[in-house]
Amino acid sequence: MKIPFPRMFPFKKQGRFLNYIEEQQEGFAGVVRMCTRAIFQRNTGIDELRAGWVTLPGAPHASETASGDDIPRIQWIGHSSFLITIGGFTVITDPIFGSSSWLFPRWTPPGISLDALPHIDAVLISHNHYDHLDIPSIRLIAKRNPLVQIFAPWGDRALLVRSGFSRVTECMWWDDFSLVHDALKQKLELYFLPAVHWSRRALFDRNRSLWGSWIVRVGEQAVYFAGDTASGEHFKAIAHEFPSINTALMPVSPCEPRASMRFVHLSAEDAGEAFLALGAHRFVPMHWGTYHFGEDHPLVPIRRLTAWWEREKEQLLDRQLALLKIGECCVCTPALPQKVEEQQSPLYVRPARESELAP
Template identity: 40%
Template sequence: MMKRYANLDDVSNKKSFIDMKKWNKERRSKVKDLTVNIEQSPDKKMAELLENKTQTSYTWIGHSTFLIQLNGLNILTDPVWALRMGFQKRLTEPGLAIEQLPYIDVVVISHGHYDHLDFPSIRKIKGNPHFFVPTGLKRLFQKKGYQNVTDLNWWESVEHKGISIDFVPAQHWTRRSLTDMNTSHWGGFVFRSGDETHYFVGDTGYFSGFKQIGERFEIDTVYMPIGAYEPEWFMKDSHINPEDSVKAFLELGAKEFVPMHYGAYRLADDTGPEAQERLIQEWDPLQLPKEQLKILLLGETMFK
């Protein structure tokens, strides 16, 4: 019998057929403006990214895909360039074309859902990257012909070419077929190099793990999901809303908040601009420093 994985707080993400019908009925009653979307950066640093070997940078490609340059390594998170997700067209073009990227050294996969693990995109990546995946996914990668694969359990850490990579909990679930629900794990990744620590949260609801992660690591930059939360009675176990993402940021004690997981695919009923607006409406009344919130345009790069 295949092992099935569970959440840290034993939160179940299973929804019934009745729940699905209720959500679909709600969705039909809502009118959303899908013509206003997250904009592309007018100043893309493609030449600098190709040449950079020394400076830390991060570039938002879209959804949960980032190019992170750290300690001379090019790292891709959840690389997905798919122009469709199920029956829905992608709402925004990726910030950079996959052909424009430098050679990639490391790819991390937070979990097996198709909006985070897209093999057609992976096949186009330049270089011979090492893949770091949740336990249970290595076999699928090997079946697809990839051998440079390390699978990790929660709280496991590995050293790779001068950086430490830690796999940490998230509150989510996964499935790629009718029979494989939760047969692989899910989580986030912490990258440590010298005095820099970057935390890619992956896909998650709000949960007690943020406090635990904040106690273990001194986080400089957190890449935090803020979208796909509506309706919240259906989504909250799996997708954190903007208000709770700020709460999680404070519990982590991080220095920079980089929002993600919004604006590319219509996975839920909220829109990208709505998620962004709710994030700002939560941030400003708390009088948090504006320079700590790094809202990126698609394809925008921040150098540190």
């Protein structure tokens, strides 16, 4: 018998959302110190990152946009932006094609240019931070896709409507939605799920809107998009509701300074433990290599993640780690992802044997 696992819901106090009733947060002085150090470190390691982890921006491969089957096809645009094609539907997560601020310009170009984007059915937003909810990018997507549906956390609809968008759906944790493709007789299911994070767009609106993660599913194939999150019991709750996640898109940075980041962000090692709790088949890391947050060298998150994977290989024998370069895509079959671009393949770490480049 399946033992019920309690669903988690956000708390609300004086009009502001909370992850927990008694919530720990980094103080203002600590945030200022961290940002000051980050500004002086923001250009460290960029050349190494660009040389090894970026493909030339271009259009998605034809097989990625034309297929009506339910095998997920995923292309990493950069940061937390992914193009997910499944069952004839195309979804984009947290689209941002420019810089999130003048203090922290973009390190690497988007993996797809805005002009090369295919038809988009839905935009999924995890929370309203500027590196995840980028109004100019959404505006350009909506201009090319007048019927695109925007799904955003509770409290963000007013911002989007003021920005000129009308097809906006506001979401609370565990809300579910569906889109139907009549010609292909397919149904896309979307689920807005918990995360441990926070929100802010202006000086005095902290946590006035919600944050969360997403499941994108057609048939038995589900892709989990974690958004921004810290560790928490929500991963077990999600695994209970969705026991067969094909691919998990997981944030792996900023790793440092851990004293402050642990309240709202996964480190690379934390992301690995969360992946195990989810019970997903494949791990695709994100939220690294695009902007400078925290105090990490650009490649530290991936180095720490692969080191963790090697240490934990005995419990990862049936799991896969797909390290995509920015702009690369994979076909997420139940076996190893298949390369769909005539580029150098991403690195897949198979814990049963030595790490290697897939042919």
